[in-house]
Amino acid sequence: MKVLVVGGAGYIGSHCVRQLIAAGHDPVILDNLAYGHRKAVAPELPFYDVNLGDREKVKAILEDEAIELVMHFAAFCYVGESVTEPVKYYENNVVATLRLLEAMMDANVTKFVFSSTCATFGVPDRLPMTEDLPQAPINPYGQTKLDVENILKSLSHAHGLSFAAFRYFNAAGASEDGLIGEDHDPETHxxxxxxxxxxxxxxxxxxxxxxxxxxxxxxxxxYVHVDDLSRAHIAAFDKLDQPGAQHFYNLGTxxxxxxxxxxxxxxxxxxxxxxxxxxxxxxxxxxxxxxxxxxxxxxxxxxxxxxxxxxxxxxxxxxxxxxxxxxxxxx
Structure with missing residues (x-):
């Protein structure tokens, strides 16, 4: 399958790119390198230094590359910063993602895999945390992820978008061969x-x-390994053949x-x-x-x-x- 990986030069996205190749898929990477690293992606892979919110450019990429499915790993994710700079988080995590989704609708690409977070739950009512817990984020980061989940539900009903949203916990680790891993600035993990x-x-x-x-x-x-996370995302592809499918999964050990x-x-x-x-x-x-x-x-x-x-x-x-x-x- 031809897959556009938005944020594919970031920590989790770059690991997912390698897992996609291992699973026989053809990844195309879109990343504006605000936090990602060009060196995290093999040089021979198609790479677009484009902002996910640029609707026209994203639409052109989707059509030119004959993309069948989009994976989203391009959110800003520093909880503390989201509290002090909420507009930055709403603009990138919600508004720009909405532009991406509009480009998908324009290009008739209707399969989407979303990197969400357990932060949508806030402080949980019980442990371990199941998918049906009340969602009450306690910071703008978690709220922006929940906002996108709700947008996806609406697009599923209105336009037949099929999606899987993965709410994962503490992504950790690096590739077994030591070639790619975590390189954040600042590092908070x-x-x-x-x-x-x-x-x-x-x-x-x-x-x-x-x-x-x-x-x-x-x-x-x-703590859940980044490659384990990536494999779960890819395993959901087969669940998206039915128009309007909605799937939510918690990922942790x-x-x-x-x-x-x-x-x-x-x-x-x-x-x-x-x-x-x-x-x-x-x-x-x-x-x-x-x-x-x-x-x-x-x-x-x-x-x-x-x-x-x-x-x-x-x-x-x-x-x-x-x-x-x-x-x-x-x-």
Missing amino acids: LIPLVIDAAVGKRENIKIFGTDYDTPDGTCLRD GTPNSVREVIQAVEKVTGKKVPVVEAERRPGDPPALYADSKKAKAELGWEVKFDTIEKIVETAWAWHSAKPEGYQDRG
């Missing part, structure tokens, strides 16, 4: 931050809160790990001691967030390959060891 502390690129790692009602007092989160457990895993994998500083809780941090992914397993046949935090950290460490300065392509 725990595993690369802990690795940086282990190798001396950071002075320490701060643990925000040690008195939560969890086994070791630190927050619990569900279902087995959360604490901050201390992540630190211990990094120490074990790297053989290096991580300097730790204990700090006060951050406002808005729930004690635990983890997924119930039974629906994805039952309907998509999805199973995680990287089923322990150590396996995930091993891939992140392989990437860091191979590319200690990341892609080195920032202007």
